[in-house]
Amino acid sequence: MAPDELARLFEYLAGEGYSLIGPTLRDGAVVFDHIRCPADLPRGVRALQTPGSCRWDHDGDSALFAHGAGADSFKRHVSPPRETVWIARRDREGALTFGQPPQQVQPAAYVGMRPCDLAALLIRDRALAQGDYRDTAYVARRAGLFIAVAECAAPAGNCFCASMGTGPGANRGYDLALTEIGNGGRRMLLIRSGSARGAAALDTLNLPFATVAQLSSARRAVETAAASMRRGPTPEGARAALNRGRESPRWRETAKRCLACGSCAMVCPTCFCHAVEDRAGLDRGRAERVKTWAPCFTREFTYIHGGAARPSVAGRYRHWITHKFAAWFDQFGVSGCVGCGRCVTWCPVGIDVVEEIAALNGAPDR
């Protein structure tokens, strides 16, 4: 379909009761937030990303989904940064009651979700929605999701999803997959379904079938993106490097640069660790338990009577990257990294996980 016809998909999804969420340019940065129509998509926006830096330019092209990964992601929508877990009430006699916040979840449709982020969502599912204990709020939000993934033809400078096997194409977990081909006025969107809900959407949209030439052009776009992307570690390679490198002198070197600010964990789409705080009302009759994103880079994160389990920055950085690339396998059966490059881009001092893992392997990357 022509890009303008995307409006019909937006209308269809809104008609089905979904609130639409997708990439959009706000205050000069690409965010993943509520959108109304295709005009809200970041058309022609391209990311220039290097370790510790990101800038978005209009490149004169009309691509809708060439904007790269912003600091923001779907994470904020499935696991809000601040979330009330329960509300405790105490009456005058001291009797307690525990309730849930009066919150209802409206099903959301993610239009233009990146394949790396879709992979991150599937990984997040393993951590929060598939174990013996589940994050019930996450499960409810997740169950209502309609996902229209946009395959990536324009990876940014810090991306390494091809190495991690999570992109730039999408092969599962979506309801619809969009692929942009052509350029300028000849730009087209190919759309395919990956679920019954996606197929029902396509039935309603009643679009013409893609030609063989268009299909091969779409395949080429994804293959070219993969080939042009920088190389990172493979999931198994990173795991082995970190398990071998537990006592490496590299940790102390990296700790000299690491500010322990936690930006990497905050922008990471799979990082799920959190803190809780209990906030009592002034009337002493109501106390709220609030869950907040918490990076593993603070002392408080591991504090227990007498001290922190990881007092040094070296210990905390090692924990973060080792959990992400190695322990995740033991815990959830997959790597916790999708190669989206966010932790590299938004590290204020430009620490690059690809370089760190290469260094543990004894082979500086550049």
Next chain:
Amino acid sequence: MIAMPAVPGVHTPARHVIRRRARETADTFTWELAPLDGPGARFAPGQFNMLYAFGAGEVPVSISGDPARPGTLIHTIRAVGRVTSVMERLEEGEQVGARGPFGRGWPVAEAQEGDLLIVAGGVGLAPLRPVVYHTLAHRNRYRNVALLYGARTPADLLFAAELDGWRAIIAVAVTVDSGGPQWRGDVGAAPRLIGKADFDPARATAFVCGPEVMMRFCAAELVNRGVAAERIHVSLERNMACGMGLCGRCQLGPVFVCKDGPVFPYPVARELLAAREL
């Protein structure tokens, strides 16, 4: 629209009333909690609950009561932080919350038919008391059973009034780091009791709970005496905010202490504790 169902007693606290509150030592007290929403949850020795004091917060505390009597929830708490200090001031009749029980406890079945050594340091006896109760109730399932208990001073001994009663059924040996003029018992570190206990290393299982350094020395001594490392189990402690493996706080290398532990076979714990700041 989709509702968000949470499981009471798991995701949100189940209400309990403090039926009895007893002081154990200068900084440690025991709560007897009666559940207000149905019967109490069954638990295995070594499991813990997330206890909630209104407005103050939650802390993970192991269950120190009798697993055969799940209707009464018993917790022994040391006031060491903000939340536990609030808990220390709560009176009988006041209400608190509890989520759980969580975690993997002591493998009591694995120890059957052999000798069982219950090695505790300080407040570490609290998570082991359910094991003591279990062995008292099922004494014939085990050969020799010995409780080896070390504390800093006689005043720091938990459950002192019960120790004599236990002596009638299992061996009990107590030592303190510093005894004072009235003390007639052993003085010295807990590992020293291991040498005096009567057990067959080839058929013995040991459950060890106390400060990490104490567990390390006790486990080393047990191995030294010929107990297989994999038949030694220790209980670890880490920061926890959920108890369910969802908050990520208690990670120790690849394990979540809350759901993979808190009780671990010693070879696993030794490996995890060998690396600094894991």
